[in-house]
Structure formats: structure tokens, C-alpha cells
Amino acid sequence: MGSLEKQTDPTSPMHWRGDMQADYFYPSGVAGDKFFKHMMRSDTFLASKCTICNKVYCPPRLYCEDCFEEIPDNNWKEVPPIGAVRLFTVAKLNAHGKKLANPKIIALIDIDGTDSAMLGIIASNDINKDITGVKVKAVFKPKDKREGTIKDILYFEEI
């Protein structure tokens, strides 16, 4: 390796343990704050629509990523928490690379009335079923337990 001395003694110290632990606090942003506050009160989603290209975003955005124009307040609308599964997979590994206690179905769901999809867990007893195109609906936490995060959606289930 270009140096004149190498490790030859396997009993010599080889590693040093350490971390980069820190906890994180993410304010929801201007658009996210509206979306989450709305979801704390009602069982629907908010979407925002670009005034130029008419693309409807859910989760809503402050600006259109294509046109790069701010979306005004009067271009926001309520949409039902319903959509069709575009893509899904059955995940069997946890983040540590070990087997999940229960495999989970995770899906990209095209939200009705929008041009966007949301990532969600699908509750199902049958992990072998092809659920492409299946209509699903968000199941929320009880209103008094909601905290204003995406975790207020417990999962999506087949209608």
C-alpha cells in the first residue's frame, strides 16, 4: 500500500469504536405544517396545485418543482385519503440486515385526485397476493393521539 510497515500481528489493536449519534428535530416546513395540522383535525389529506402546470402535489408543496413557482394558498384543496397501489414490495429485512419479525408490505400509492404518490405500509394478512392497482384507504390514529407527523397514518388497508 505504498507504506513501509503493515499490520502483521493479528492480536494488535485493529479497530476503534465510535459513533455519530445525535437526535433530530425536523420542523414540518410551511407546506408540511399545514398538511399535518389539517390531518390532526380531519381524516383527509391536503394537496396543492401548481398554477402553471396544474400538477397536484400530495403531500403538498410550497412550490412546484418543475415550474419553480410558489403555489398560492387558494390553490390548495382537500383530497380523500384513498389511492391505488402503483408499486409494492414485501420487505423481509430490518435496517440492521436481520430478518424482520413480521415481513411488511410497503407500497407507493397513487393518491386519487392528485399527480403524486405516497409511501405507505399496507396492512394485509396475505403477503403473496398481487395488490397492484388495488384501491387502499389510509387508517389514521384516533384524533386525540395524533401528533402532526406522517405517523398519524397507521397504515393503508384495502377498501
Added chain:
Amino acid sequence: MSRKVCVIGIGHTDFNSMTPDIQWKEIMYEACKKAYVDAGIDVRKDVNSFITCAEDYWEGFSIFDEFVPDQVGALLRPCCTVCGDGLFGLANAYMQIKTGHLDVVAVEAHSKISDLLTFGDIVLHAFDPLFERPVSGPVERPKYGGSPEYTSEAPKPLIGGSDEKERIHPYFLAGLEMQHFLKTTGTTEEQCAAVVVKNKKNAFFNPYSDYEAQISIEDVMKSEYLFKPVKRLDISPNVDGAVCFVLADDKTTKNLDIEPIYLAGFGYCSETPWLSTRGMDAGYATKAAKMAYKMAKITEPRKQIDVAEVDDRFSFKELQHLEALGLAKPGEAKQLIEDGTLEINGSLPTNTSGGCLGVGNCFEATGMQKALEIVTQLRGHAGKRQVTDAEIGLAQAWRGIPSGSGAVAIFKRG
């Protein structure tokens, strides 16, 4: 007086699943030293600028850039980090040389991923923190170590929310993307498995690879579904290694006793980070290729490109990228893998080095490992995996899950 940009030196370490005997500094030193010796230059006198490609969390430092200069030879010289794949670094080196103010630029990229113990959690950390990441599991730090083994009994109802104990591995996104690819192109899982077989076979002829294996399509098909339709063997395993390139303008190159390889063009592009609105057709590769072809004056990529190294961190990605790059028509890649076109002796040799599936996933060094193979092929130094009469080669890399960014570089023999 437009300058041309040449590759005058390449250096690399072996790629190994673990490198417990050397520090991150020493792995970088090895690759750089070899590149400077290859170029026949004195780094402390001749190199004007240095670029390292790295991301903090892969390395374990809040500011990795601090820990770079000594081992790349950049003491009291211009040096910076490009947070991206090595090909992004090459692109920026190209631009630095083109300004006319810097003549020789060194680009280094490496993977010391074996230093990282919580790989899955770090990749999850790249997902959008508000709308995507929390879907994977609890926001509280999970207790690792005691995860129960999965049994094949009928699973319990799957409930998200506060009773979750584990976070889902971020590679679930590859499962979604692969499903999209199979559906839109009509490719089969067997055809993707053939990519694994080919790349692991090619790796036998590559002295620095780490994951060569002699396996059959059936072996791949029998490996377990981890993120259906992604199976265990569809995933490229992680590897440590470093690569360094020295680039120079053509005038400087003339004074060296070197047969230069030209960096004829590059392109890179980013799609939206939102999974919510991202197309899943590797549009980043299409746009990057368009930019690179224009710069390198390539009009018919399939005919003009003699050898290609495309990102194959998941088996389907090789086929998807070939189509996105215009090297195969939409839906055609599946035929190319079946009819042998992509083999070393085929008409479009692809991932002759073994790619990520055969060499290993080397993170920010992925594109550099691919560029390294192309330069080796164009120099005619590829030994048993040498492609005959290689004049123009393409290297492409993607930034991995969950990004929608990628880069392309095109090299030409002098």
C-alpha cells in the same frame, strides 16, 4: 484554444469486503500513490488541484473533508470534497482544467464502508425525514441485536404505528423500482438473474474483484426474496476500496511519456428527490447520457461505444441503465442479456470488470471503479477480459438508494 482533458494516471487498491489492517487514510494513500507513480509525476510539484468524492455519514465524520489532504498529497494546495460519485468528481476536474487556470487535477474516491456498523440506518437517514423515512419504522432508536429470526409461519396482521419495534431496511425501494422495471419492459426475473451470473463470471478475470462466483441462473432464482422481486443475489454486496485518477490538459500530457486516454465527455443529472413524484425509469441516466454524448460528439451510441460499464448495484439496474443510456432500445435489454451481446466477446461488452455484482458496491467509488475499467480496457491492459479494438468506452454510475442522481463519462483512446 479549447483544451482537451486526458487521463494520465490511474491507481487503485484491491477491493475487499473488509480492510481491517488499514485506516481510511491509508487506503486513500495507496490508490493515490499508485496513480501518481502511474502518471510519472511528483504530486507535491505537479498536481494543481485535488478532489475527493465522499459523504460524511459513510465515513463517520461530521466534516470528512478535514481528513483528506494529507493522504492525497494536497497539503497547502487547492482541495475539496464533491459530495457525489467519483464521476461527479471527474466532471468537476474536467471543468477545473477547462478554465485554463489549473493543468493537473487528481480525483480520488473510496469506500471504507466496513467501518460503518449501521448501514441500513444510514441509508434510511437519506430518505425525506417528514414524509418517507418515518414510514419505515419507529422514530425512537430501535434496540438492535435482539431481533427475532423470521419464521415461515403465517405472519401476523401487519400494523404500522407506535407498536413497531424495527425499521424496514431501505433497500425496499429497490423492490419497488425493480417491480416497475419488470412491469414496464416485460423483463423476467430470470433475465435479471442472468446479469448476476454474467457479472460474477467476468469478475474471475479481474484481479482486484472480491465477489467473483461461478453460479447459474437457477442459483440466483433460488436465493431468497428479500424485497420481492429483489432476491439476495440480485443485490451487490458492499466492498472497501479506493481509486484515484490524475487528469491533465493535453499540453501538459504531451510532455509526459504517456499514451493518453481522453475524457471526451461527461454528463450528470438529478431527478426529484421526492419518491412521490419521481418517475422510476432512470431518467437521470437518460439526461446525463444526452449531455455526455453531445459533449463527446457521439451520435449513435450503440454503434460507437465499444465497451460499457453501467451501474449494476441491483441486477435489474444494469438492464434499466442500458436502456436509459440509449445503448438498448426500450424493452430491448432483456434480449441483449439473453443473446450474449453483453458478454466480453459480445458486440456491447458490459461490466467486463464484474461490475458492482462481481467487484462489490463501492459507494462513491462506484463510478470510479467503472471508469477505471474503461481506461484499463482502452489502454489494452485488461488481460483475459480485454475487449478487442476498444476505442470508445462509457462509464455510468448512480448514487444509489434512495437518490435519483447519476453521472456518465465517456473516454476515447488518443
Added chain:
Amino acid sequence: MVKKKEYKEWPPYAPGTYVRESDIREKKITYTWWEPEVQYSWSLGPAMSKFLQGLKAGKIYGIHCKRCKRVIVPPRMFCEYCFGPTEEWVELKDTGIIETFSISYLDPDARRIEEPILVGVISIDGASPQHGFMHYFGEMTKDDIKIGMKVKAVWKPENEREGSITDIIYFKPLNGGED
């Protein structure tokens, strides 16, 4: 291209929504919490391995760069000045001089502490000038400490050393700190 917006003064406005600490405490805004798991095990490599072994044995090791005529501590396998390999280990003294120091009233998480921490850089005797490392100082007060003071390492008892920079507890004044 679109029409420019003309303003007399720049920046013409200051976009952004200020959030006070109290807004967070009173949950006037929504936010998401996340605790990542970020653990590492860095390889030491030959230089650091030898250095830590040395500390465990109560010794401070440096290494030579013969081209630059430097004795380097902390050691490394290459010289950043000439980019050549280093070789030949040398056992340095456990004494040195204070190159610079600080008197800290903050702990690592920026919380205030009453009794200040004395910390600084020590140039180690036997190494090239201004070659050393950071450590704590003890057996001196914030009024005694000064740049140029001679100091000596205070080691942990041998059976408590584990091959870490903390095998040295702190540096104390040598001969009352005078030259």
C-alpha cells in the same frame, strides 16, 4: 427569461418564518422526531495501532520522515510534506511544552460547568518542534497555566490502561513548570 424585479435595496425582504423555542415547546408548530443509529468501528491501521499499543505501555511513539528530517507525532504511515512513506519508530519522552491552551466553561454538549476544564496542545519532547497532540492539564490552576510551560504526562495505573489517548490522565507541570 422574465422581467426582473427592481428594488432599491438588497436584500429587498427577508423571507423565512421565525420559530421561537417557546413555539416548539408549546407545539405551535408540527415537527417530526428521529433518532438514527449511527455506529462505527474504524480500522486503526499500522500507525495508530502502534501508537495506542505504546500508550498502553506508558510510552509515546513517534515516527521518522527521513527525507524531511521530521520526527512526527501523532504518527502516520506517510509524510504529508513529501508524500513518501515514513519509517523507524522512535520512543519520545512523556514531557513537552504547552503550545496553546484554553480554559473551558463548557462541556461537549455546550452545557455550562462551574469548574473549568484546562485543555491545550502539548508539543512532545523528542519530536520535531510544534509536533504534539491535544490533552488536558491538571495539578495547576487557570491562573498558573501559560504558553511555553513545561509539562509531564500523568499516566493511569498500568492495569487500567486500555490503549487509548485517555491512558494519559492529564499533563502536570514539570519542575514547577519553569524551563
Added chain:
Amino acid sequence: MKEVAVIGAGMTLFRRHLLETGKELSFLATKMAMEDAGLEKDDIDMVVMGSAPDAFDGIHMKGENLIDGSAAVGKPYVRVFNGGGTGVFAPIAGWWHVASGVADICLVVCEEKMGNCYPHPQTAFRHIWDPILDRPLTPNLLWLFAMEMNRYMTVYGVKKEDIALVSVKNKRNAVDHPCAQLADPNITVEDVLNSEIMAWPVNRLDVSPPSDGAAALIFCNKDIVHKFTDDPIYVAGTGWSIDSTMWTNRDLSFPRYLAQAAKMAYKMARIQNPRKEIDFAEPYDPFSYKELHHLEGLLLCKKGEAPILTREGVTQRDGDFPVCPSGGLLGVGNPIAATMGQKVCELYWQLKGVAGKRQIPGDPRIGVANAWGDIMQMGTVILLKRG
């Protein structure tokens, strides 16, 4: 090789916490710069992102996350990084995108959300240290700068009173900056000296605050600059240089890496006598002594002379050589990379003569800004000039 002009700049409010996400902040700053230049997203060829540690925002590969806020969806986009130096380095990268002829118009966005790291960004700063040699000693970031300040004071005999003057000047200057976080029209040297000691010799008011914020700049090729303005501002020179990782193996009293970077930039700008030829400076001032240290590193005065210039009022906004007319980091705030706003954007605004109440008198033709990064080892320098 192409000459490079600046045609637009923007920045957001700087505060300890902002409601906006990183991408929304990037959007707001970018939008302001686009309004200035009269551009739409489609006019931009390439985008450079400058953002410091991922560990602040708490997003791995944070550059990827910020793409849509930086008008970069579907465009070539790259993030460059060298710690605190990024705020001036990102525009340097923007310069080479255009100077190389690869891009005609390049947008540079800098973003930082330090407030995400909870309870204090210090937690992320713990991990900038060497994991084997330094982290076991559980160091605080301020120790570094306290040690450097002490060395500087001791070698050149600088008094704390003179260093406190920098804080006073910059926090007063910041009163005229609409984005400023810690402006104070009535602050005195005594206030600084009497503020609590954090890590001697650093007092609380010697330190710039952590902030959220973003800034943006737009560069274009000289050949097309006439489409945007009749009074262009050009990049005159750029330089950057890095010193050894082993900060305990070098003398901290003088930033030799910055001198190296400055020489590179001055050579490009054909400047022989920087103090005479340059009209004003925006040196990086995260700590009060750093402004002085950097003035010396930029070769704008002799070693140890900067405190004297400060004491004599030379560096006041109406002085002979204005320094940090924006209010600097000490007054406006320190969202690491986004300090491009009061460094490079400020040069542009001052040279254009649109800095309003912050405008320095006379007719400034050329200004210099620098930033400082990594573990006291990175110097980045940019010079802008009137066309």
C-alpha cells in the same frame, strides 16, 4: 476560458430555528436571486449546491434532498463541501462551471439548517474531531478556536479589548441588514468583555450564533451578460487551499493556508498590492478574532497589524478600508454554508451600489471575501469586481 459575471443574488432570514424545510429555504433564496436576474428555471444550465455537514440537517446525502428546492430537478446538480469554507467555495465551483464553458448560466445555492440537530448543533460538532486522538477527550468545538485565539494573542501580543471591537463593529453594522439575527445598535466593548466566558479567551459575544438560512447566486458567461444587465459584476479571482489534518502539528498563529489561497486568487486577478488595489473585504468572522486573523491571512495587512487597523477605525463601514460592512457572521448569523449571503452576495450588492443603508461610501470597484473551514485548515477566497 470564459469570463464569469454575477447577475443575481438572494438570501433568506437567518434565525436559530426557521419553520421552512431546507428545500423551502433554498427555494426562497433561489427565487430572490432569479427575480434579481430575471430568470426562470429553464434558463439555468447547471446547479451547484453548497451545504456543510449532513449531521446538522440530519439527512444523509443532504445534497440529494435539496435538489427540488434548488431549481435542479432534471438538471446537472452537484454538491461541493469543505466544512465552513463552503460558503465561499460553492461560488468558486459555480465560477468553474461557467469559466470552463460547460455552462452558460449556473445557479449556486447554499443552505444550512443547524437547528435540526437537537438540542444543540454542538452535538454534531463533537464528530468533527479525530475519532481516535481527540474524541475520547470529549472535546467541545469552541476549544479549537479558543486555542487558536490564545496562540494568536500570545504570538502577536493582541489584547482582548481590540478583538472585542470586531464584535461591536459587526453587530452594529448588522443593524442595517434585514436578515440579521444578532444585530445590536448599542453594544459596547464592555458588553463583549463582560459576557460570560465560554472557553477562555472566547466570550459569548465573541461567537456567532448557529442559524438556519439559505442564500443563492447566479453566474453567467460574459458573452451573454448584456442580456441581463448594463452594469455587470465579474469574478476577478478565486483561490482555495487546505492545510494538514493534523492541526496539532502546525503553528496556529497565522493561517498560512489562507495566504496560499489568497495568492492564488490575487494572481488570477493580477493584483500586486492587495491592500491598495482592493476596496473592501468580507472576511469570515465566526469568532471575533477570526476577522483579524483573516485580514492578515488575506495579506491585507502585516501579521499582528489587523487589531491596530481595527482600533484606529480603518475597518469601519466609513473607514479607509471597510471590513464586514454586512455585519458579518457575528451580526447577521452563521448558517455555515449559507453565509455566502453576507459574504459573496454582499460583495455583489456593494459593488452594484444597492446595499442601501449598508452601502460603503465612495465607489468600490473590487472586493474580496473569504471563508474558513474544516478543522482550521481550509481557506477559500473570491474576488468580485465592477466591469
